[in-house]
Amino acid sequence: MQLFITRRAVLRGLASGAAVLALSFNVRAAQAKTSVVAAIPELAAIAKEVGGDAVDVYTIAKSNQDYHTIETRPSDVARLSHAQLVVRIGLGLDPWMIALSNAAGNTAIKPGGSAYVDASSGIPTIEMPNEQISGSSGDVHPEGNPHYYYDPVYAIFAARNIAKGLLRVDAAHAAMYRAGYARFNQDMRRRLPGWQSTLAPYRGKKVVTYHRNYNYFLRRFGIVQAGTMEPRPGIPPSARHIDALLATMKANGTRGVLIEGIYPLKYPNLVAKSVGSRVVVGPYSVSSLNQGAYAAMIDRLVDAAKQALSS
Numbered sequence: 145m146q147l148f149i150t151r152r153a154v155l156r157g158l159a160s161g162a163a164v165l166a167l168s169f170n171v172r173a174a175q176a177k178t179s180v181v182a183a184i185p186e187l188a189a190i191a192k193e194v195g196g197d198a199v200d201v202y203t204i205a206k207s208n209q210d211y212h213t214i215e216t217r218p219s220d221v222a223r224l225s226h227a228q229l230v231v232r233i234g235l236g237l238d239p240w241m242i243a244l245s246n247a248a249g250n251t252a253i254k255p256g257g258s259a260y261v262d263a264s265s266g267i268p269t270i271e272m273p274n275e276q277i278s279g280s281s282g283d284v285h286p287e288g289n290p291h292y293y294y295d296p297v298y299a300i301f302a303a304r305n306i307a308k309g310l311l312r313v314d315a316a317h318a319a320m321y322r323a324g325y326a327r328f329n330q331d332m333r334r335r336l337p338g339w340q341s342t343l344a345p346y347r348g349k350k351v352v353t354y355h356r357n358y359n360y361f362l363r364r365f366g367i368v369q370a371g372t373m374e375p376r377p378g379i380p381p382s383a384r385h386i387d388a389l390l391a392t393m394k395a396n397g398t399r400g401v402l403i404e405g406i407y408p409l410k411y412p413n414l415v416a417k418s419v420g421s422r423v424v425v426g427p428y429s430v431s432s433l434n435q436g437a438y439a440a441m442i443d444r445l446v447d448a449a450k451q452a453l454s455s
């Protein structure tokens with residue numbers, strides 16, 4: 145009897161052991177995807193294109209949140225503590241990621257760590273400030289313009305930086321990551337001539353925007369950014385600044401008013417009316433992290449720029 149109970153207990157033990165084994169196998173299967181945390185949806189979408197089914201991608205900032213002022217959550221710290229790769233915007237736009245990374249206690253995701261990617265690496269920065277910008281000025285671009293991710297060519301740079309990071313942390317899927325990067329690179333290069341020909345008639349023409357978000361994009365297509373609603377990056381418009389902007393626009397014949405989707409339209413409407421044109425709203429974020437989402441955002445931006453320049 146004693147033996148019988150013991151054998152039953154052993155069998156039960158074996159059965160539950162098998163269940164534990166099966167469970168841990170399932171957990172491992174679920175964890176087989178490399179966990180990537182990106183700062184913003186655009187970099188998350190690019191990471192998804194590069195990593196495909198081998199990655200699980202999460203973005204800290206959500207679509208159409210102002211990326212300069214992201215309020216993070218405790219759950220973001222947990223995400224980062226388990227992240228296998230972290231993709232930062234760099235160029236001073238995501239200091240909130242520094243605070244999160246410090247709180248996460250994951251040394252690999254800190255600058256110089258194997259799991260750290262600065263997506264801006266290798267991108268020539270525009271609008272570097274001439275003088276040291278102090279915190280009190282309120283200027284949110286102390287390291288130059290950080291909005292390179294609206295430029296489809298610099299998106300290829302970001303994709304390459306992400307691919308390098310993925311190869312470091314998950315060599316087992318190296319072939320997939322190389323193929324994902326090659327596919328994204330080819331897709332951008334295939335689409336670029338179409339975007340260029342759509343905007344070719346407007347080369348040298350001028351637009352104003354709300355913030356300096358689209359400056360890399362506009363430069364790429366030969367369009368002149370002739371001013372912003374904000375007097376300085378991150379400083380809200382004032383009546384005095386809008387007067388000065390209008391005087392400049394009237395003097396140099398600027399009619400295009402291309403406003404990034406997250407901003408209020410009170411001043412843009414006033415400006416457009418004063419120069420006899422209309423406000424065109426462009427995309428601020430990708431609308432999903434799915435395949436093709438990044439290119440779809442550029443499609444919308446090219447279309448918005450075309451509308452603004454022909455109004």
Ligand SMILES: [Zn+2]
Pocket residue numbers: 212284285290291355356357377
């Ligand atoms: Zn900015």
